[in-house]
Amino acid sequence: MEFKDYYKIMGVPRDASQDDIRRAYRKLARKYHPDVSKEPQAEARFKELGEAYEVLKDPEKRVAYDRLGTNWKENQEFRPPPDWNAGFEFSERGFAGGDASQYSDFFESLFGRSFRFTQAGREGAAPGRGGTHDFHAPGEDHYAKVMIDLEDSYTGATRTITLQVPEVDAQGHLTTREHRLNVVIPRGIRAKQYIRLPGQGAPSAGGQGKRGDLYLEVEFRPHPYYRVDGADVYLDLPVAPWEAALGATVKAPTPGGVVELKIPAGSTTGRKLRLKGRGIPSKTPGDFFVVLRIDTPPASDEADKAFYRKMAEQFKSYNPRAGLGVK
Structure with missing residues (x-):
């Protein structure tokens, strides 16, 4: 997928006003309108302009797009970072318009379904509140994606977060203001679930209604040890060849603390060992899976090399590629 420079497509600088x-x-x-234009490839150019305008005309989409920075170049191979749109506070209006399917794969990867906040999974959400002008109607709900540590889900925590709220100043230029909050992270929360903060959304349009709510969609920061799948947590655990062959008891980290783990004799790379109920805690806790990875010591001197040659002689009938049909 290729990166699209929407500012270049529109022929405006990055600090252009709305x-x-x-x-x-x-x-x-x-x-470039295809009904009147004589320019070559007018239809494709017109469609490209429409996509760029869909992003840059909307302060909320534009501030998220700007988060990608200036290091990306037009037509450069691109994959959006997992946290590219985290930390920004958006209104429901910013996700209501535009059909991502009519635009490029680049647009879809940024502003498709993964970018939209929906009523699904938001306990207590009030559908249809945005956009009303009733004097006593509640304000719009706001939404943001926040990154938390996996360990916070195991223990629960209180964290101070600062969100960036897109705004347009009096001169029509895009800016942001900070919204600082103390947030209680519930024990057992999972990725894609929401933390609801009542009264932290937009004020009532008429001034007499209640403020809207703020919904924080949770994602886990990448962890150096663990990966998460729903409520289950995985660890790739290096083991020595003799530990895998002969069996051993080794120590392994988990988000809940270090455990002693029995490695069965004859284990191979990829074998999964399940620690029931040691995944993300909740009413139905997930499991913790240890995936074994045999780690071979380096042959760094002549004595080590001699040992490996002896091992090769000892196991000369063993063919690790026999399952691939080669000798």
Whole structure:
């Protein structure tokens, strides 16, 4: 998938005002409209402009896109980082318009279903609150993705987080303000679940209704040891060849503390050992899986090499590739 430089497509600088972006789009849209344009590839250019404008006209999409930074170049191979849109506070309006399927794979990867916040999984959400102008109607709900440590889900925690709220200043330029919050992270929360903060959303449009709520969608930061699948947690555990062949009792880390683990004799790389109930805790806790990985010592001197040659002689009838049909 190729990176798209929406500013280059629109022919505007990255600090362009929202009015500058609107004017640039209107000018280029007239030039490349397929019904009237004589320019080569006008239809493709018009579609590309529409995609760029869909992002840059919307302060919420634009501030998230800007998060990617200036290091990416047009047509460069691209995959969005997992936390690229974390830490920004958005309104429901920012996700209501535009069909991602009509745009490029690049747009879909950023602003498709993974970018949208939905009512699904938000306990206590009030559908249809956004956009009303009733004087006493509650304010819009707001949404943000936040990254937490896996260990916080095991123990529960209170953390101070700072969200960036997209705004447009009096001169029409995109800016952000900080929204600082103390957040209680419930024990046992999983990725894609929400923390609801009542009254931390937008104020009522009429001024007399309640503020909206703020929903924080949880994601786990990448961990140097563990990976998470739902409520289950996985650890790749290096073991020595003799520990795998002969069996051993070794120490292994878990988010809940170090455990002593029995390695069965004759184990091979990829074997899974299950620690029931030691995954993410909840009413139905997940499991913790240790995936064995045989780690071979280096042959760093002549004595080590001699040992490996002796081992090769000892096991000369063993063919680790026999299952691949080669000798």
